[in-house]
Amino acid sequence: MNATIVARRKETLTNMCDERARMLQDQFNVSLNHVNALAILISTFHHGKNPSAIDQKTFAEYTARTAFERPLTSGVAYALKVLHSEREQFEKEHGWSIKKMETEDQSPVKDDYAPEKLDPSPAQEEYAPVIFTQETVSHIVSVDMMSGKEDHDNILRARASGKGVLTSPFKLLKSNKLGVVLTFAVYKNDLPPASTAQERIDATVGYLGASFDIASLVERLLQQLASKQTIIVNVYDTTNSSASIKMYGPDDVSGRDEVHISYVDFGDPTRRHAMHCRFKHEP
Template sequence: MILSILSTLVYKTVYDYQITKIEAALGSMCDKRVRMLQNQFTVNVNHIHALAVLVARFYYQQNATDTKQMREALAGYMDSTTFERPLFSGVAYAERVVHSERENFERQHGWKIRDMNLERQPSPVREEYAPVIFCQENIAHVNSLDILSGKEDQDYALKARAVGKAVMSGPFRLIRAERIGVFLTYPVHRSTLSPSIGVEEQTRATAGYIGVIFHFESLVENVLWQLGNQMVLVTVYDITNSSRSLMYGHEVKSDWPMMHESKLELGDPFRRHLMICIETLHPYLGSQPSLQSQSSPSVC
């Protein structure tokens, strides 16, 4: 009887010790994946920043007399350097136009600013517009569309110019790529701004917006492939709203024996993200619970 009790106590002590070690190791591995993903995401956002600087310098600061030629050159540059941005499936630039300049703008470009919801119709009268003036060839259908005429796109544009950096959409499924992506919006300024500039001055300095379709799921896959550890199952969520949205992996159920949650900071102050890491192969944890897939909204 005494031996049985002692054996049970020894087993429980060893078991608790092993579980504590696994939990610590899992937390460390999850935090490492978060850091790598944050760093790689920042690298991709820096590509957008470089495009914004390019547009500002050559389209606005050079005082080009042939703006059509400049637009064609920038669009050609985007197409010819696509290989540098393998996780981008479409890049477009929308110029900010106030209503008093609309008539002259449309005459200069030779087309009407179009409504995003009714693509064949002119954009309704408003204080300002943001029509796409050049883009990559694969998304040429968005040219002349006013992004401020779409509720979500308007929200992204106004947030981006308020904070002066990239903002993200919620996750959606890319039909052609069969991957989950996000839409990134980045403000373009006519000149270099002071770090202490206020929101109103930043708004006035905004010349337009770069929009990018970004393959987020592929980015996570690339990061995990670099680490090469299959013992940890990773799931990434957008938890901005009350119902969390899957960005990578499988839906996590509550019956997992061991998991670790790490906050994921992707630079957008308006959105919240979470990484969940799960230990799957350790003998102390028993059998693996089932996985549940979750679909995201789909767009082309």
């Protein structure tokens, strides 16, 4: 290949990769904004009204009808902050016990996964049982989200920071597919605008979270562009630069062809993501 053709190929790859990375980032940002708005909805109509104007049925209906606003999510859910001293009263009110999350090694892909079959959570200082879900993630109702490592870390970071926070990629419940969870804390209305981390933790009433099934969602996004025959795309969590995690794309991407890297910003400054693009070899 002569130099002009090589340069043109490189420019095409750069443009295609940047466009796809920007689309992914934009769709993620649209979803993030809507999940943030759902947290405000819960604050206003569940905690801000007595009696509450939201129950499971209303939440399921609203989140189903607004699913188009969250193009990359597979489901949203709301978990309450429950202290151990409040557990008995909470369980009596809801008519079910707070369940411990079963992790992958204890429950390798069960088709009949159901919250009522899970064990009650052992005693903890506090819990985050899910009380409302979009129908697509109804299997996490009553599960203590603090009993899962990634969800636990997200909850602590979300409530102390007041911002939307993202987990590393991990295997989601039931689907067992790699995904990430985005969490926003919901606060009592009297939280001052310039609050400290401790004030935010104390004013927390719950956690609104969304799960992202990255692989199928990136797949859908790329299909819209009908360019799958031209380039190979991989998406990575590169937060730990010496151990990046593949979130999307094939494993065997070595070859003579050049790679272009476009960075993707998912809005959580503690996480790094990148899209790697390559031309497919000529047949």
